[in-house]
Amino acid sequence: MIAAMLLSFGVIFVAELGDKSQLMAMTYALRYRWWVVLLAITAATTAVHAVSVFFGHFLGMSIPSDTMSILAGLAMLVFGLWTIRGDHLDDAEAAKAERVGASVFLAVMSSFFLAELGDKTMLATITLSTNNDWLGVWIGSTIGMVAADALAIAVGALLGKHLPERTIARAAAALFFGFGAWLLWTGLAGAGAVTVIATLTAAVVLLGIGTAYIIRLRRADDVRQPRDESVRT
Template identity: 35%
Template sequence: MEAFLISTGIVALAEMGDKTQLLSLVLAARFRKPWPIVLGILVATLANHGLAGAVGSWVTTVLGPNILRWVLGVSFIAMAVWMLIPDKLDDEEGEDAPRMGVFLTTVVAFFLAEMGDKTQIATVMLAAQYPSWFMVVAGTTLGMMLANAPVVWLGDAITQRVPLRWVHLSSAVIFAVLGVVALLS
């Protein structure tokens, strides 16, 4: 039980203000369908944290911190540009799902955003420290859900009152800043 509780607490705290929390808000603003987004976050987190114990340390040694930094920085900047491009979804106020569907789009985006993230690294370290891999993954997943699910519902409520264009512009600026910070750090 110790592995579960410590894993939950560490990841919930580490996730506060993290890029995946921002991604949760962006997905909620873009798609306005909280349940498929939350379920997508759950599936992506289970997959990512499940693999983190097995491949997380291998990926960081093969790619190294500089390559991971560049991948993250360029990805954030690309996301900032993407946020500025209007699409059919915006024109119809979120009624239609994206080509892959809200759920699958969330799974892919969230899984990729977690690659090399501090919570993924924390999962690798916790799995190395505690003998119960299952309890660590269950705890880190619960921590992610405690930090991100409320953001999805908050984002959905905000987009009901704030024009979607403002949300996109704000998100684009935040992603661009995160990209520059990642490249410069």
């Protein structure tokens, strides 16, 4: 249980760095009491990760452990690419974070709950719970996310600006790739040649497609940015 807790804490803390949930936490905390925001985040995270662990635990019971390690390793590679791509608040999320009414706790909790559904931290929690102690994953992942959002709140309060997102995203992505390589090595140990070739091919294809997609997004952003600046001037 302790090993699962520590692993989940580390993975989810890394996954949350630069995530839109951190940006939302920072935005809320700059306007409302930080402890109310943090309590709301804790409640939402506990609920979302309970659902994630439930699905992951019962999914993992029906899949061989070696296969699950391979799938988890490939998932970690995807999370690494996702992290490099970066995250941001869209217009609707930013507007919602700025116009919360009287019931701050409920508003923040609901917005975080909805924001985490289908997010990489939820998917990472599902992945971890498939072949680790479910209670350890639940506790560790919840604490990891709350700690990362608390860091965003503290930095936002002290500096009044976002974390250096690109640098943190690259470091977080490197850790994800490391986790992925370790899980793939574990799952492929003793596997047949066909499984090894198929897995390595899938990893190369995922990394290739993901890299091409990220490059395309970066080029689109570079083209869009001068246009936005020209409109403002």
